[in-house]
Every structure is written in C-alpha cells, then in structure tokens.
Amino acid sequence: MSMANNPGCLRRGAGCLLGGALLLLAAVNVRGAETRLFSFTTSKGLAVKVLQDNDLPFVHAELLVYLDGNTQNYPSLAITQLALLDMFAPALNSPPSNLMGMLQRQGGDFAVEQNPEFVRIRLNFLPDRLGAFSRLLREIFTYQSFHLGKFNLSKEKFWTLYKRGRDWRKEIAVMLAYQQLTGNFFFTRGFMLREVVNGINMAQLRSFMLRTFRPDNALLVIKGRLNPYLVLGMIEKDLPPPGPRQAQPRREPVQVNPGRKVFILNVDTSDPPMVYWFDVAPPAAADAFLPYAIGNFSLFGFPGGRIYHSQRNRFAMEGYKVDTEAIRLKDFTLFCNSVRLNYGDIEDFLLLVEQERRKFAVRPVERKEYLDALNYYVGHALVATGRPDSDLQPVIDGFHGQVAHQETPRIGPELFQEVSHGQVLQAIDEQMGAKHRNNGRERGIVVLVGDADQILNSLKSLKTEALELSLD
C-alpha cells in the first residue's frame, strides 16, 4: 500500500516533519553564540538598535535622551535635575505617578544618570514584560504629570534628594570639568545655589519635557532574546507622534578649552580625599580615540603605567590604584583618572603626573608600554563580555559618530587589535607631547574632593579656585 493511500501514514509523516521543524526552530532559537544588531528608525523618529542575544535570560534596555543646549547654564541644569527627580525619585512618589507604577511593575530595576550631554535610563526586565515596556516608553515621552506638592518638596530637599544613592561628588566633578572645558561660562561660587533652584517654576519643567523628551531626540538600545521586528512593531504602535518642534536654542559648536585649572570641592567627609584628573580626548567613534586610550594607560594604568612604576611605594599604590573612566560624549571624550590619596600626598602626586606627561615629549610611549596597554585593553574587553551591557557602548558610540550600520557589532577586542604603535605615538604627541606644549598652556582639569582646609594646607605651589557648594 502506498503512503498516499494511507491517511494515517500521511498524518504520521506530517507530524514527524512538523516535529522536526519545531526542534530545528528550537535549536536555531538557542544557537545564540553571536549577538546580531538590527537598526531602525520609527516613523516617530526614535532611533532603535536591537541587539539580539539568545543567551541573555532577561532584557536590558537603555534609553538616551539628548540634552543639547540644555546644560549650558545654572537654571537649565537645575531644570533637568528637578524634572528627573520628579519622574524617577522614589522618595517623591506621593501621590503615586503612573510612570513610577509602570517602572515598578516592570521589576523596578532601573537607574537614571545624567552626563552633560544626555540622560541615560537603564532598565532590566523579564522578557514577558516586553509589551508593557513599549507602553512605558510612551509614558516617558508624554510625561507631564508634574504635581505642585512634589515640585515644591523637590526644590526644598534638592540636595538631599540629589545626593541619595549616587556618586554625586564624582558627578559634580564631571560637571565642573565639562563646563570648564567647553568654556560656556566661568564658574563662580553659585553652582546650583538655592536661589537658582528656587527660581525654577513648573512651566519651565513642562517646556523642558516638550522640548527634550521626544522620540526624535532619543536613542533606544535594547538587548535580549528578542525578535527585532516584533520589538519595532510594539514600539511603533505605542509611541506618541512627536509634537511640533519648539525652537531649540542653537547648539553652538563646542570649543574645547583644555587649559589647566585646579578646583577644590569642599565636602564634609572623614574619608581621604579624591583626586580627579580630567583630560580631553577625541570622540569615541574617531580613529584617534583608541590610540589615545592606550597612551593614557601608559601614563596612569595600573599596573603598567609610568606613574605606578615610578612611585608605587611612595603612594602605596598597590592599595590605591588609579581608576580610569572614559566619559563618551558626542563631540569629545572626557578621560577621568581618579585616585584616593592621603592629604599630604596630593601635591606630590599632581606634580608627578605633570612631570611624567612632560616626559612624553622626550621619551614617547615605548613599544613595550604600547604592548602592555594593548594587552590590558584587549583582556579587559574580553572580560567585559561577561556583562550584558558590554556591547551596548560601541553601538551608542557608532550612533554618535554616525558610523554605517553593521549587523554584527564589532566589540572591544577586535577594535583594539587594529591600533598601531605609530597611531598611539601620534595621538599622545597631539594631546600631551611637544606639539601641544609649543602652543602654550598645560592641559587637564583637576578636581580635588575633600576637606578644603586640609587640602589647601597641603598645597604649596599649586594655585586653586575654591568652590563652595550649598549642600543643605
């Protein structure tokens, strides 16, 4: 009997085929050795990058809302902060807002940080909350639920709320460095004074939200076991149409003024002081960025850098290493090297850094230093693959640098392996070496955070500008 004449046999065959297809689908579904990148722009203007990673058991999302032109003066800084407190501070959530309710139902695992150029909202949630996530996005982009009681309280308790649950000292140091470098205004003693905060009204917050929290002024990067087209469809369905664009303050091209300044941020603490050393580097998507990072490592790196080698015992540097963070902005990168030292060691440390930087002019980065730094960064990037957010930053950098779309994002190890010794020499020469020295002043912004009296007593030859905050 032929198979065609036997319906049972046909059904069995179809069942087997279907089963095989399902198993194959499951197997394909879990292959997941590689992360794939899908880029879209929704009809409402939101740039969406979906990183499909079938090994990640939860979803990690980052929403960047750009603040172009909104952190250029004290009131606009305060407006941004007050708006973020109103939206995201749990201590102000009475009466409860719809946004906070949605965030909590999403699992509540979110963090909001602000740098001079954008607000970054990070959120982790379980895959079954994907539908609710697109509604959450809608809520963020249409948020206008400012409440007078909350608003007044946020002004009254501004510094208490600002300091809660964040490394606010570092944030202020970054803000100081950025504003000094971009040279938009000079610092006075009025950094977010109470009068500035008190002078803000709710209409300004509403206007800020309408101007800034718009789909066409934001980037969403989302990673997980996701179907990118489903994600796009959900977002497309739920996003509000962007309102008419208000007149934006014209964004002046950033003029970086990297001249040396030393600030003291006076804080009441029993901890030893922190030294932050900021330098300007090329933007993260530029070719010169990685060579600069390698050069910076050969100066500050732990344990390979020159400072470590020359004075490891003097500053007990096994215990107190210099940490380096690259704060990636659109127009440039801010390298933040920080170390905790004893009060008596601050001036010696600063002079040593200066001395070692000068030495680059006569003794450029050697081949061994270059290889050590390369080895460190490649290893560091490989170790970072264990973190779910490790491949998001290159995608964001690519967006800022308008790099053409690639389906498989190139991550750290591959990028570092392409940097030559010659590129490092050139980058360092331009930033710290003879070229820049011939042009005039020393570079780098230094912010010393600790007890101002003790710091001033310990400084003998350095001139500082004292900055006092009203941290009430």
Next chain:
Amino acid sequence: MIKTRLFLLLFLASLITLSAQTPAVSTFELPNGLKVILAPSSGVQAAAVCVYHMRGARQEPADARGIAYLYQYLMFDGNQNLEPFDHVLFINKMGGVVSGRVNYDNAVFYDLLPAQEINVALWLESERLKSLRLNDANIDAQKNQVISRIGRFLESNPAYRAQTWVSAKVFEGSAYEVPLYGDLNRLRVLSNDRVRDYYQHFQNLGNVLLIISGRFDISELRAGINRFFQDIPPGRRAAAPAFSAQNPRRAHVVKNWLLPGLKKHFVVYGIKAPARIGYNFVYFDFLRTYLTDPRLSRLETILNAVNKLDVEIESFFSDYMEANCLLIQVSSPRRFNLEKAKYIIDKEFQALASNPIGNNDMKAVRSLMELDFLKGMTSLEDRCLRIGEFYHMFNDLNFFDDQLKRLRRIVPYDVMESAKKYLAKPNQVILNVYGE
C-alpha cells in the same frame, strides 16, 4: 492523536530552550580530594576561577577569633614563588579582576580573566594553596593594619559601632555573635603560630571546591587543573557541614545611647531572620526586598514619599547559612521625625503581619527577585559563588530551575506568615542613638 504528539514535541522543544539557558554543570574529583565544578557559559569570552573554602570564621577556636579575617589579606600577601600583590598584578595586567572575602560560613577567592588565560589563574590559585607566605613580618603587618583600620573605624563611625552592637545582640549565643575581626585586644597578642596553624583550613583540599565558569575547553581545562593541583597534598575531608537553622530570638531588647557631638539621631533595628538553609528563607527574602531594597523600598515610600519625613534609610543583610540578621538604620537630624518614623515602621510591621500584600506589589517584588537571580546567574563570578553556596548547603548543583520555581510560587499568605513570625516585637533588637 496528532494533537498529543504536537504537544509532546512542543514540550520537548521548550525543554531544549530551557536547558540551553542553563548549560549543564559537571563535576569531578582529583585523587587528592579536590572537588572541581565546571559551569560553562556560552556567548562569553571570559572565565571565572573561584576557590571556595567550605570553612570560615565559625571554625575558629573561641580564644582566637579573627584569624580567618586575617587570611582575607594574607591570601594576597605572597607565597613561595610570588611577592605580595603579584597575584593581583598578574590578573590586572591582562585586564582581569581579583577579589576575595572571608565570612563566617565560607571563604571565597576568585579571578575573572580572559578565557584563553585561564591557566594563569589556575597556577596563581594553586600557589596560594601550596605555600602561602606566613612569616612573622607579614602576619604582624596584617594584624597591625586590621587593628588600626577597624579601630579607627569603630572610633570615628558611631553608626558602625551601633550596628556591630545590635548584630551581636541578635546573634547572641550563636557562632555569628563575635565580629569577623574578633576582639582587637586579643588579636594584638595572638601568637603568629596560631595564625600559621589555621592555614590547614585553607590548605585542606577536602574542604575546598574549585569552581570554574565561563568559556573553556573541558579537556584542556582538565589537563590544566591536573597540572597545577595534583601535587598538592591531599586533605582530610571534614564531616559534612552540620548546618542547623536557628530559631528567632524571643527577647525584645531596646537600648538608648547618648553620644555627644552626633549630627544626626538614628535608630538601628536588628531583626533576626531565617537561615539560608531554612525552607522559609525565600519568604523572608521577599519581605526584605519589599521593605528595604532601594529600587522598591516600601519604607522609603511610607516614610519619605507619603509622610515626608525626610529620613535616611539604610539596610544591611547578613546572608549567613544558619541564622540571619536584617539591620535597618533610620536617621534624621530632627528627633521628632525619627520618633514618627519609628511609630510608622511599627505600624507597617503590624500591617504586614495581619494583611496580605497587594497583587501589584507581589508582582513587582517577584519580578525584581527573579531578575536579580537571573542577573546573578549571568555574571560569571556570582554564578560560581551561588554554585558553591548551594553545593555547600544542600549538596545540590541543579538548583537553577528549582529556585526559579520557588520564587514564582510565592503567594501573599507566605509573606504574611513570614512577617508574623519575624517582624514581631519579641524578635527585634532596637538601639536608639541620640545626640546630646
């Protein structure tokens, strides 16, 4: 019929999907008794090498408390072939991370590094087990550092002093009563020979788990482990850890301290919580997340958002295996606000013991706990730690699905029962600290 088959096939497919999320954990044992646990992870190019000692400060002799704590630092202080801090420098140089801590129940040291360098970590860890540098000079140096650091901290930080006192009261009569660093005066005169004797706990392979997670080739890894660990002398496996959950205390203690010059008044609540080995731990953990996790904190909502008291809330959880303590510290420069906060906290505890938590809150806390669990299983070093702890407590390596199921099954009634038992007044130690 075809529907049944389809269902079966779908079920099979979903099983494959689930098992792909949690790659299989395998184990083997070297002839010298070292138990090795391998937990591969796909999609990463890094590996974590973790040495988990199933012995901690609990096993210290009563008259020599603080020795194990010294080992937290001595383990980085060099050995026969390496100088102090060389271990850290080796791993840092290749972009990796080194960490370690000694606790009451266990001690854990790990290296996180690029996958292809895994043999370097195996070599460094084997060196520590073979020949730690324990001469008088480095033991004295570490003793002095611990004594001066903790002494300074106790002197300058009233909150730490208060928390230490409350914790000791909560754990009265248990192995967790004495601080990890012991008694500083006794530590000062402790003989170095006793410190050296204690090394046998760290060296005894019978009490050690070598846990490796991340990307590796199993046959190459086994060869590396054999090469570096096989010549370490065998240790005598101690009897299986006799963990027994301890019951909550039943003596309400309230004490007041008056400290001159204190800028903020504060109160420290010490709540005796169930052991990690106990069945009801997960319910208390739910309650703890609901009340104190800064991402959801119910206390933050009722004290600051609703009642606008502007108090600072901090919490610490001990996470021990036989008994636990939840410390909640509330501080304010205004005494009136602090007293009001205490009253509201009392009422909240009573409400939790008599009314079930609402559905929205249940969902939010469950999602957060599940997320944290999954995040922990994604991070290589956390995965090693969890595997070690579950093996240590339950001799169980396949806890992943079971834990998730238990989390998802928590219902309001469980939480209410937990609140009734653990948030009751007789289970609390309260220390009020006021400025003069």
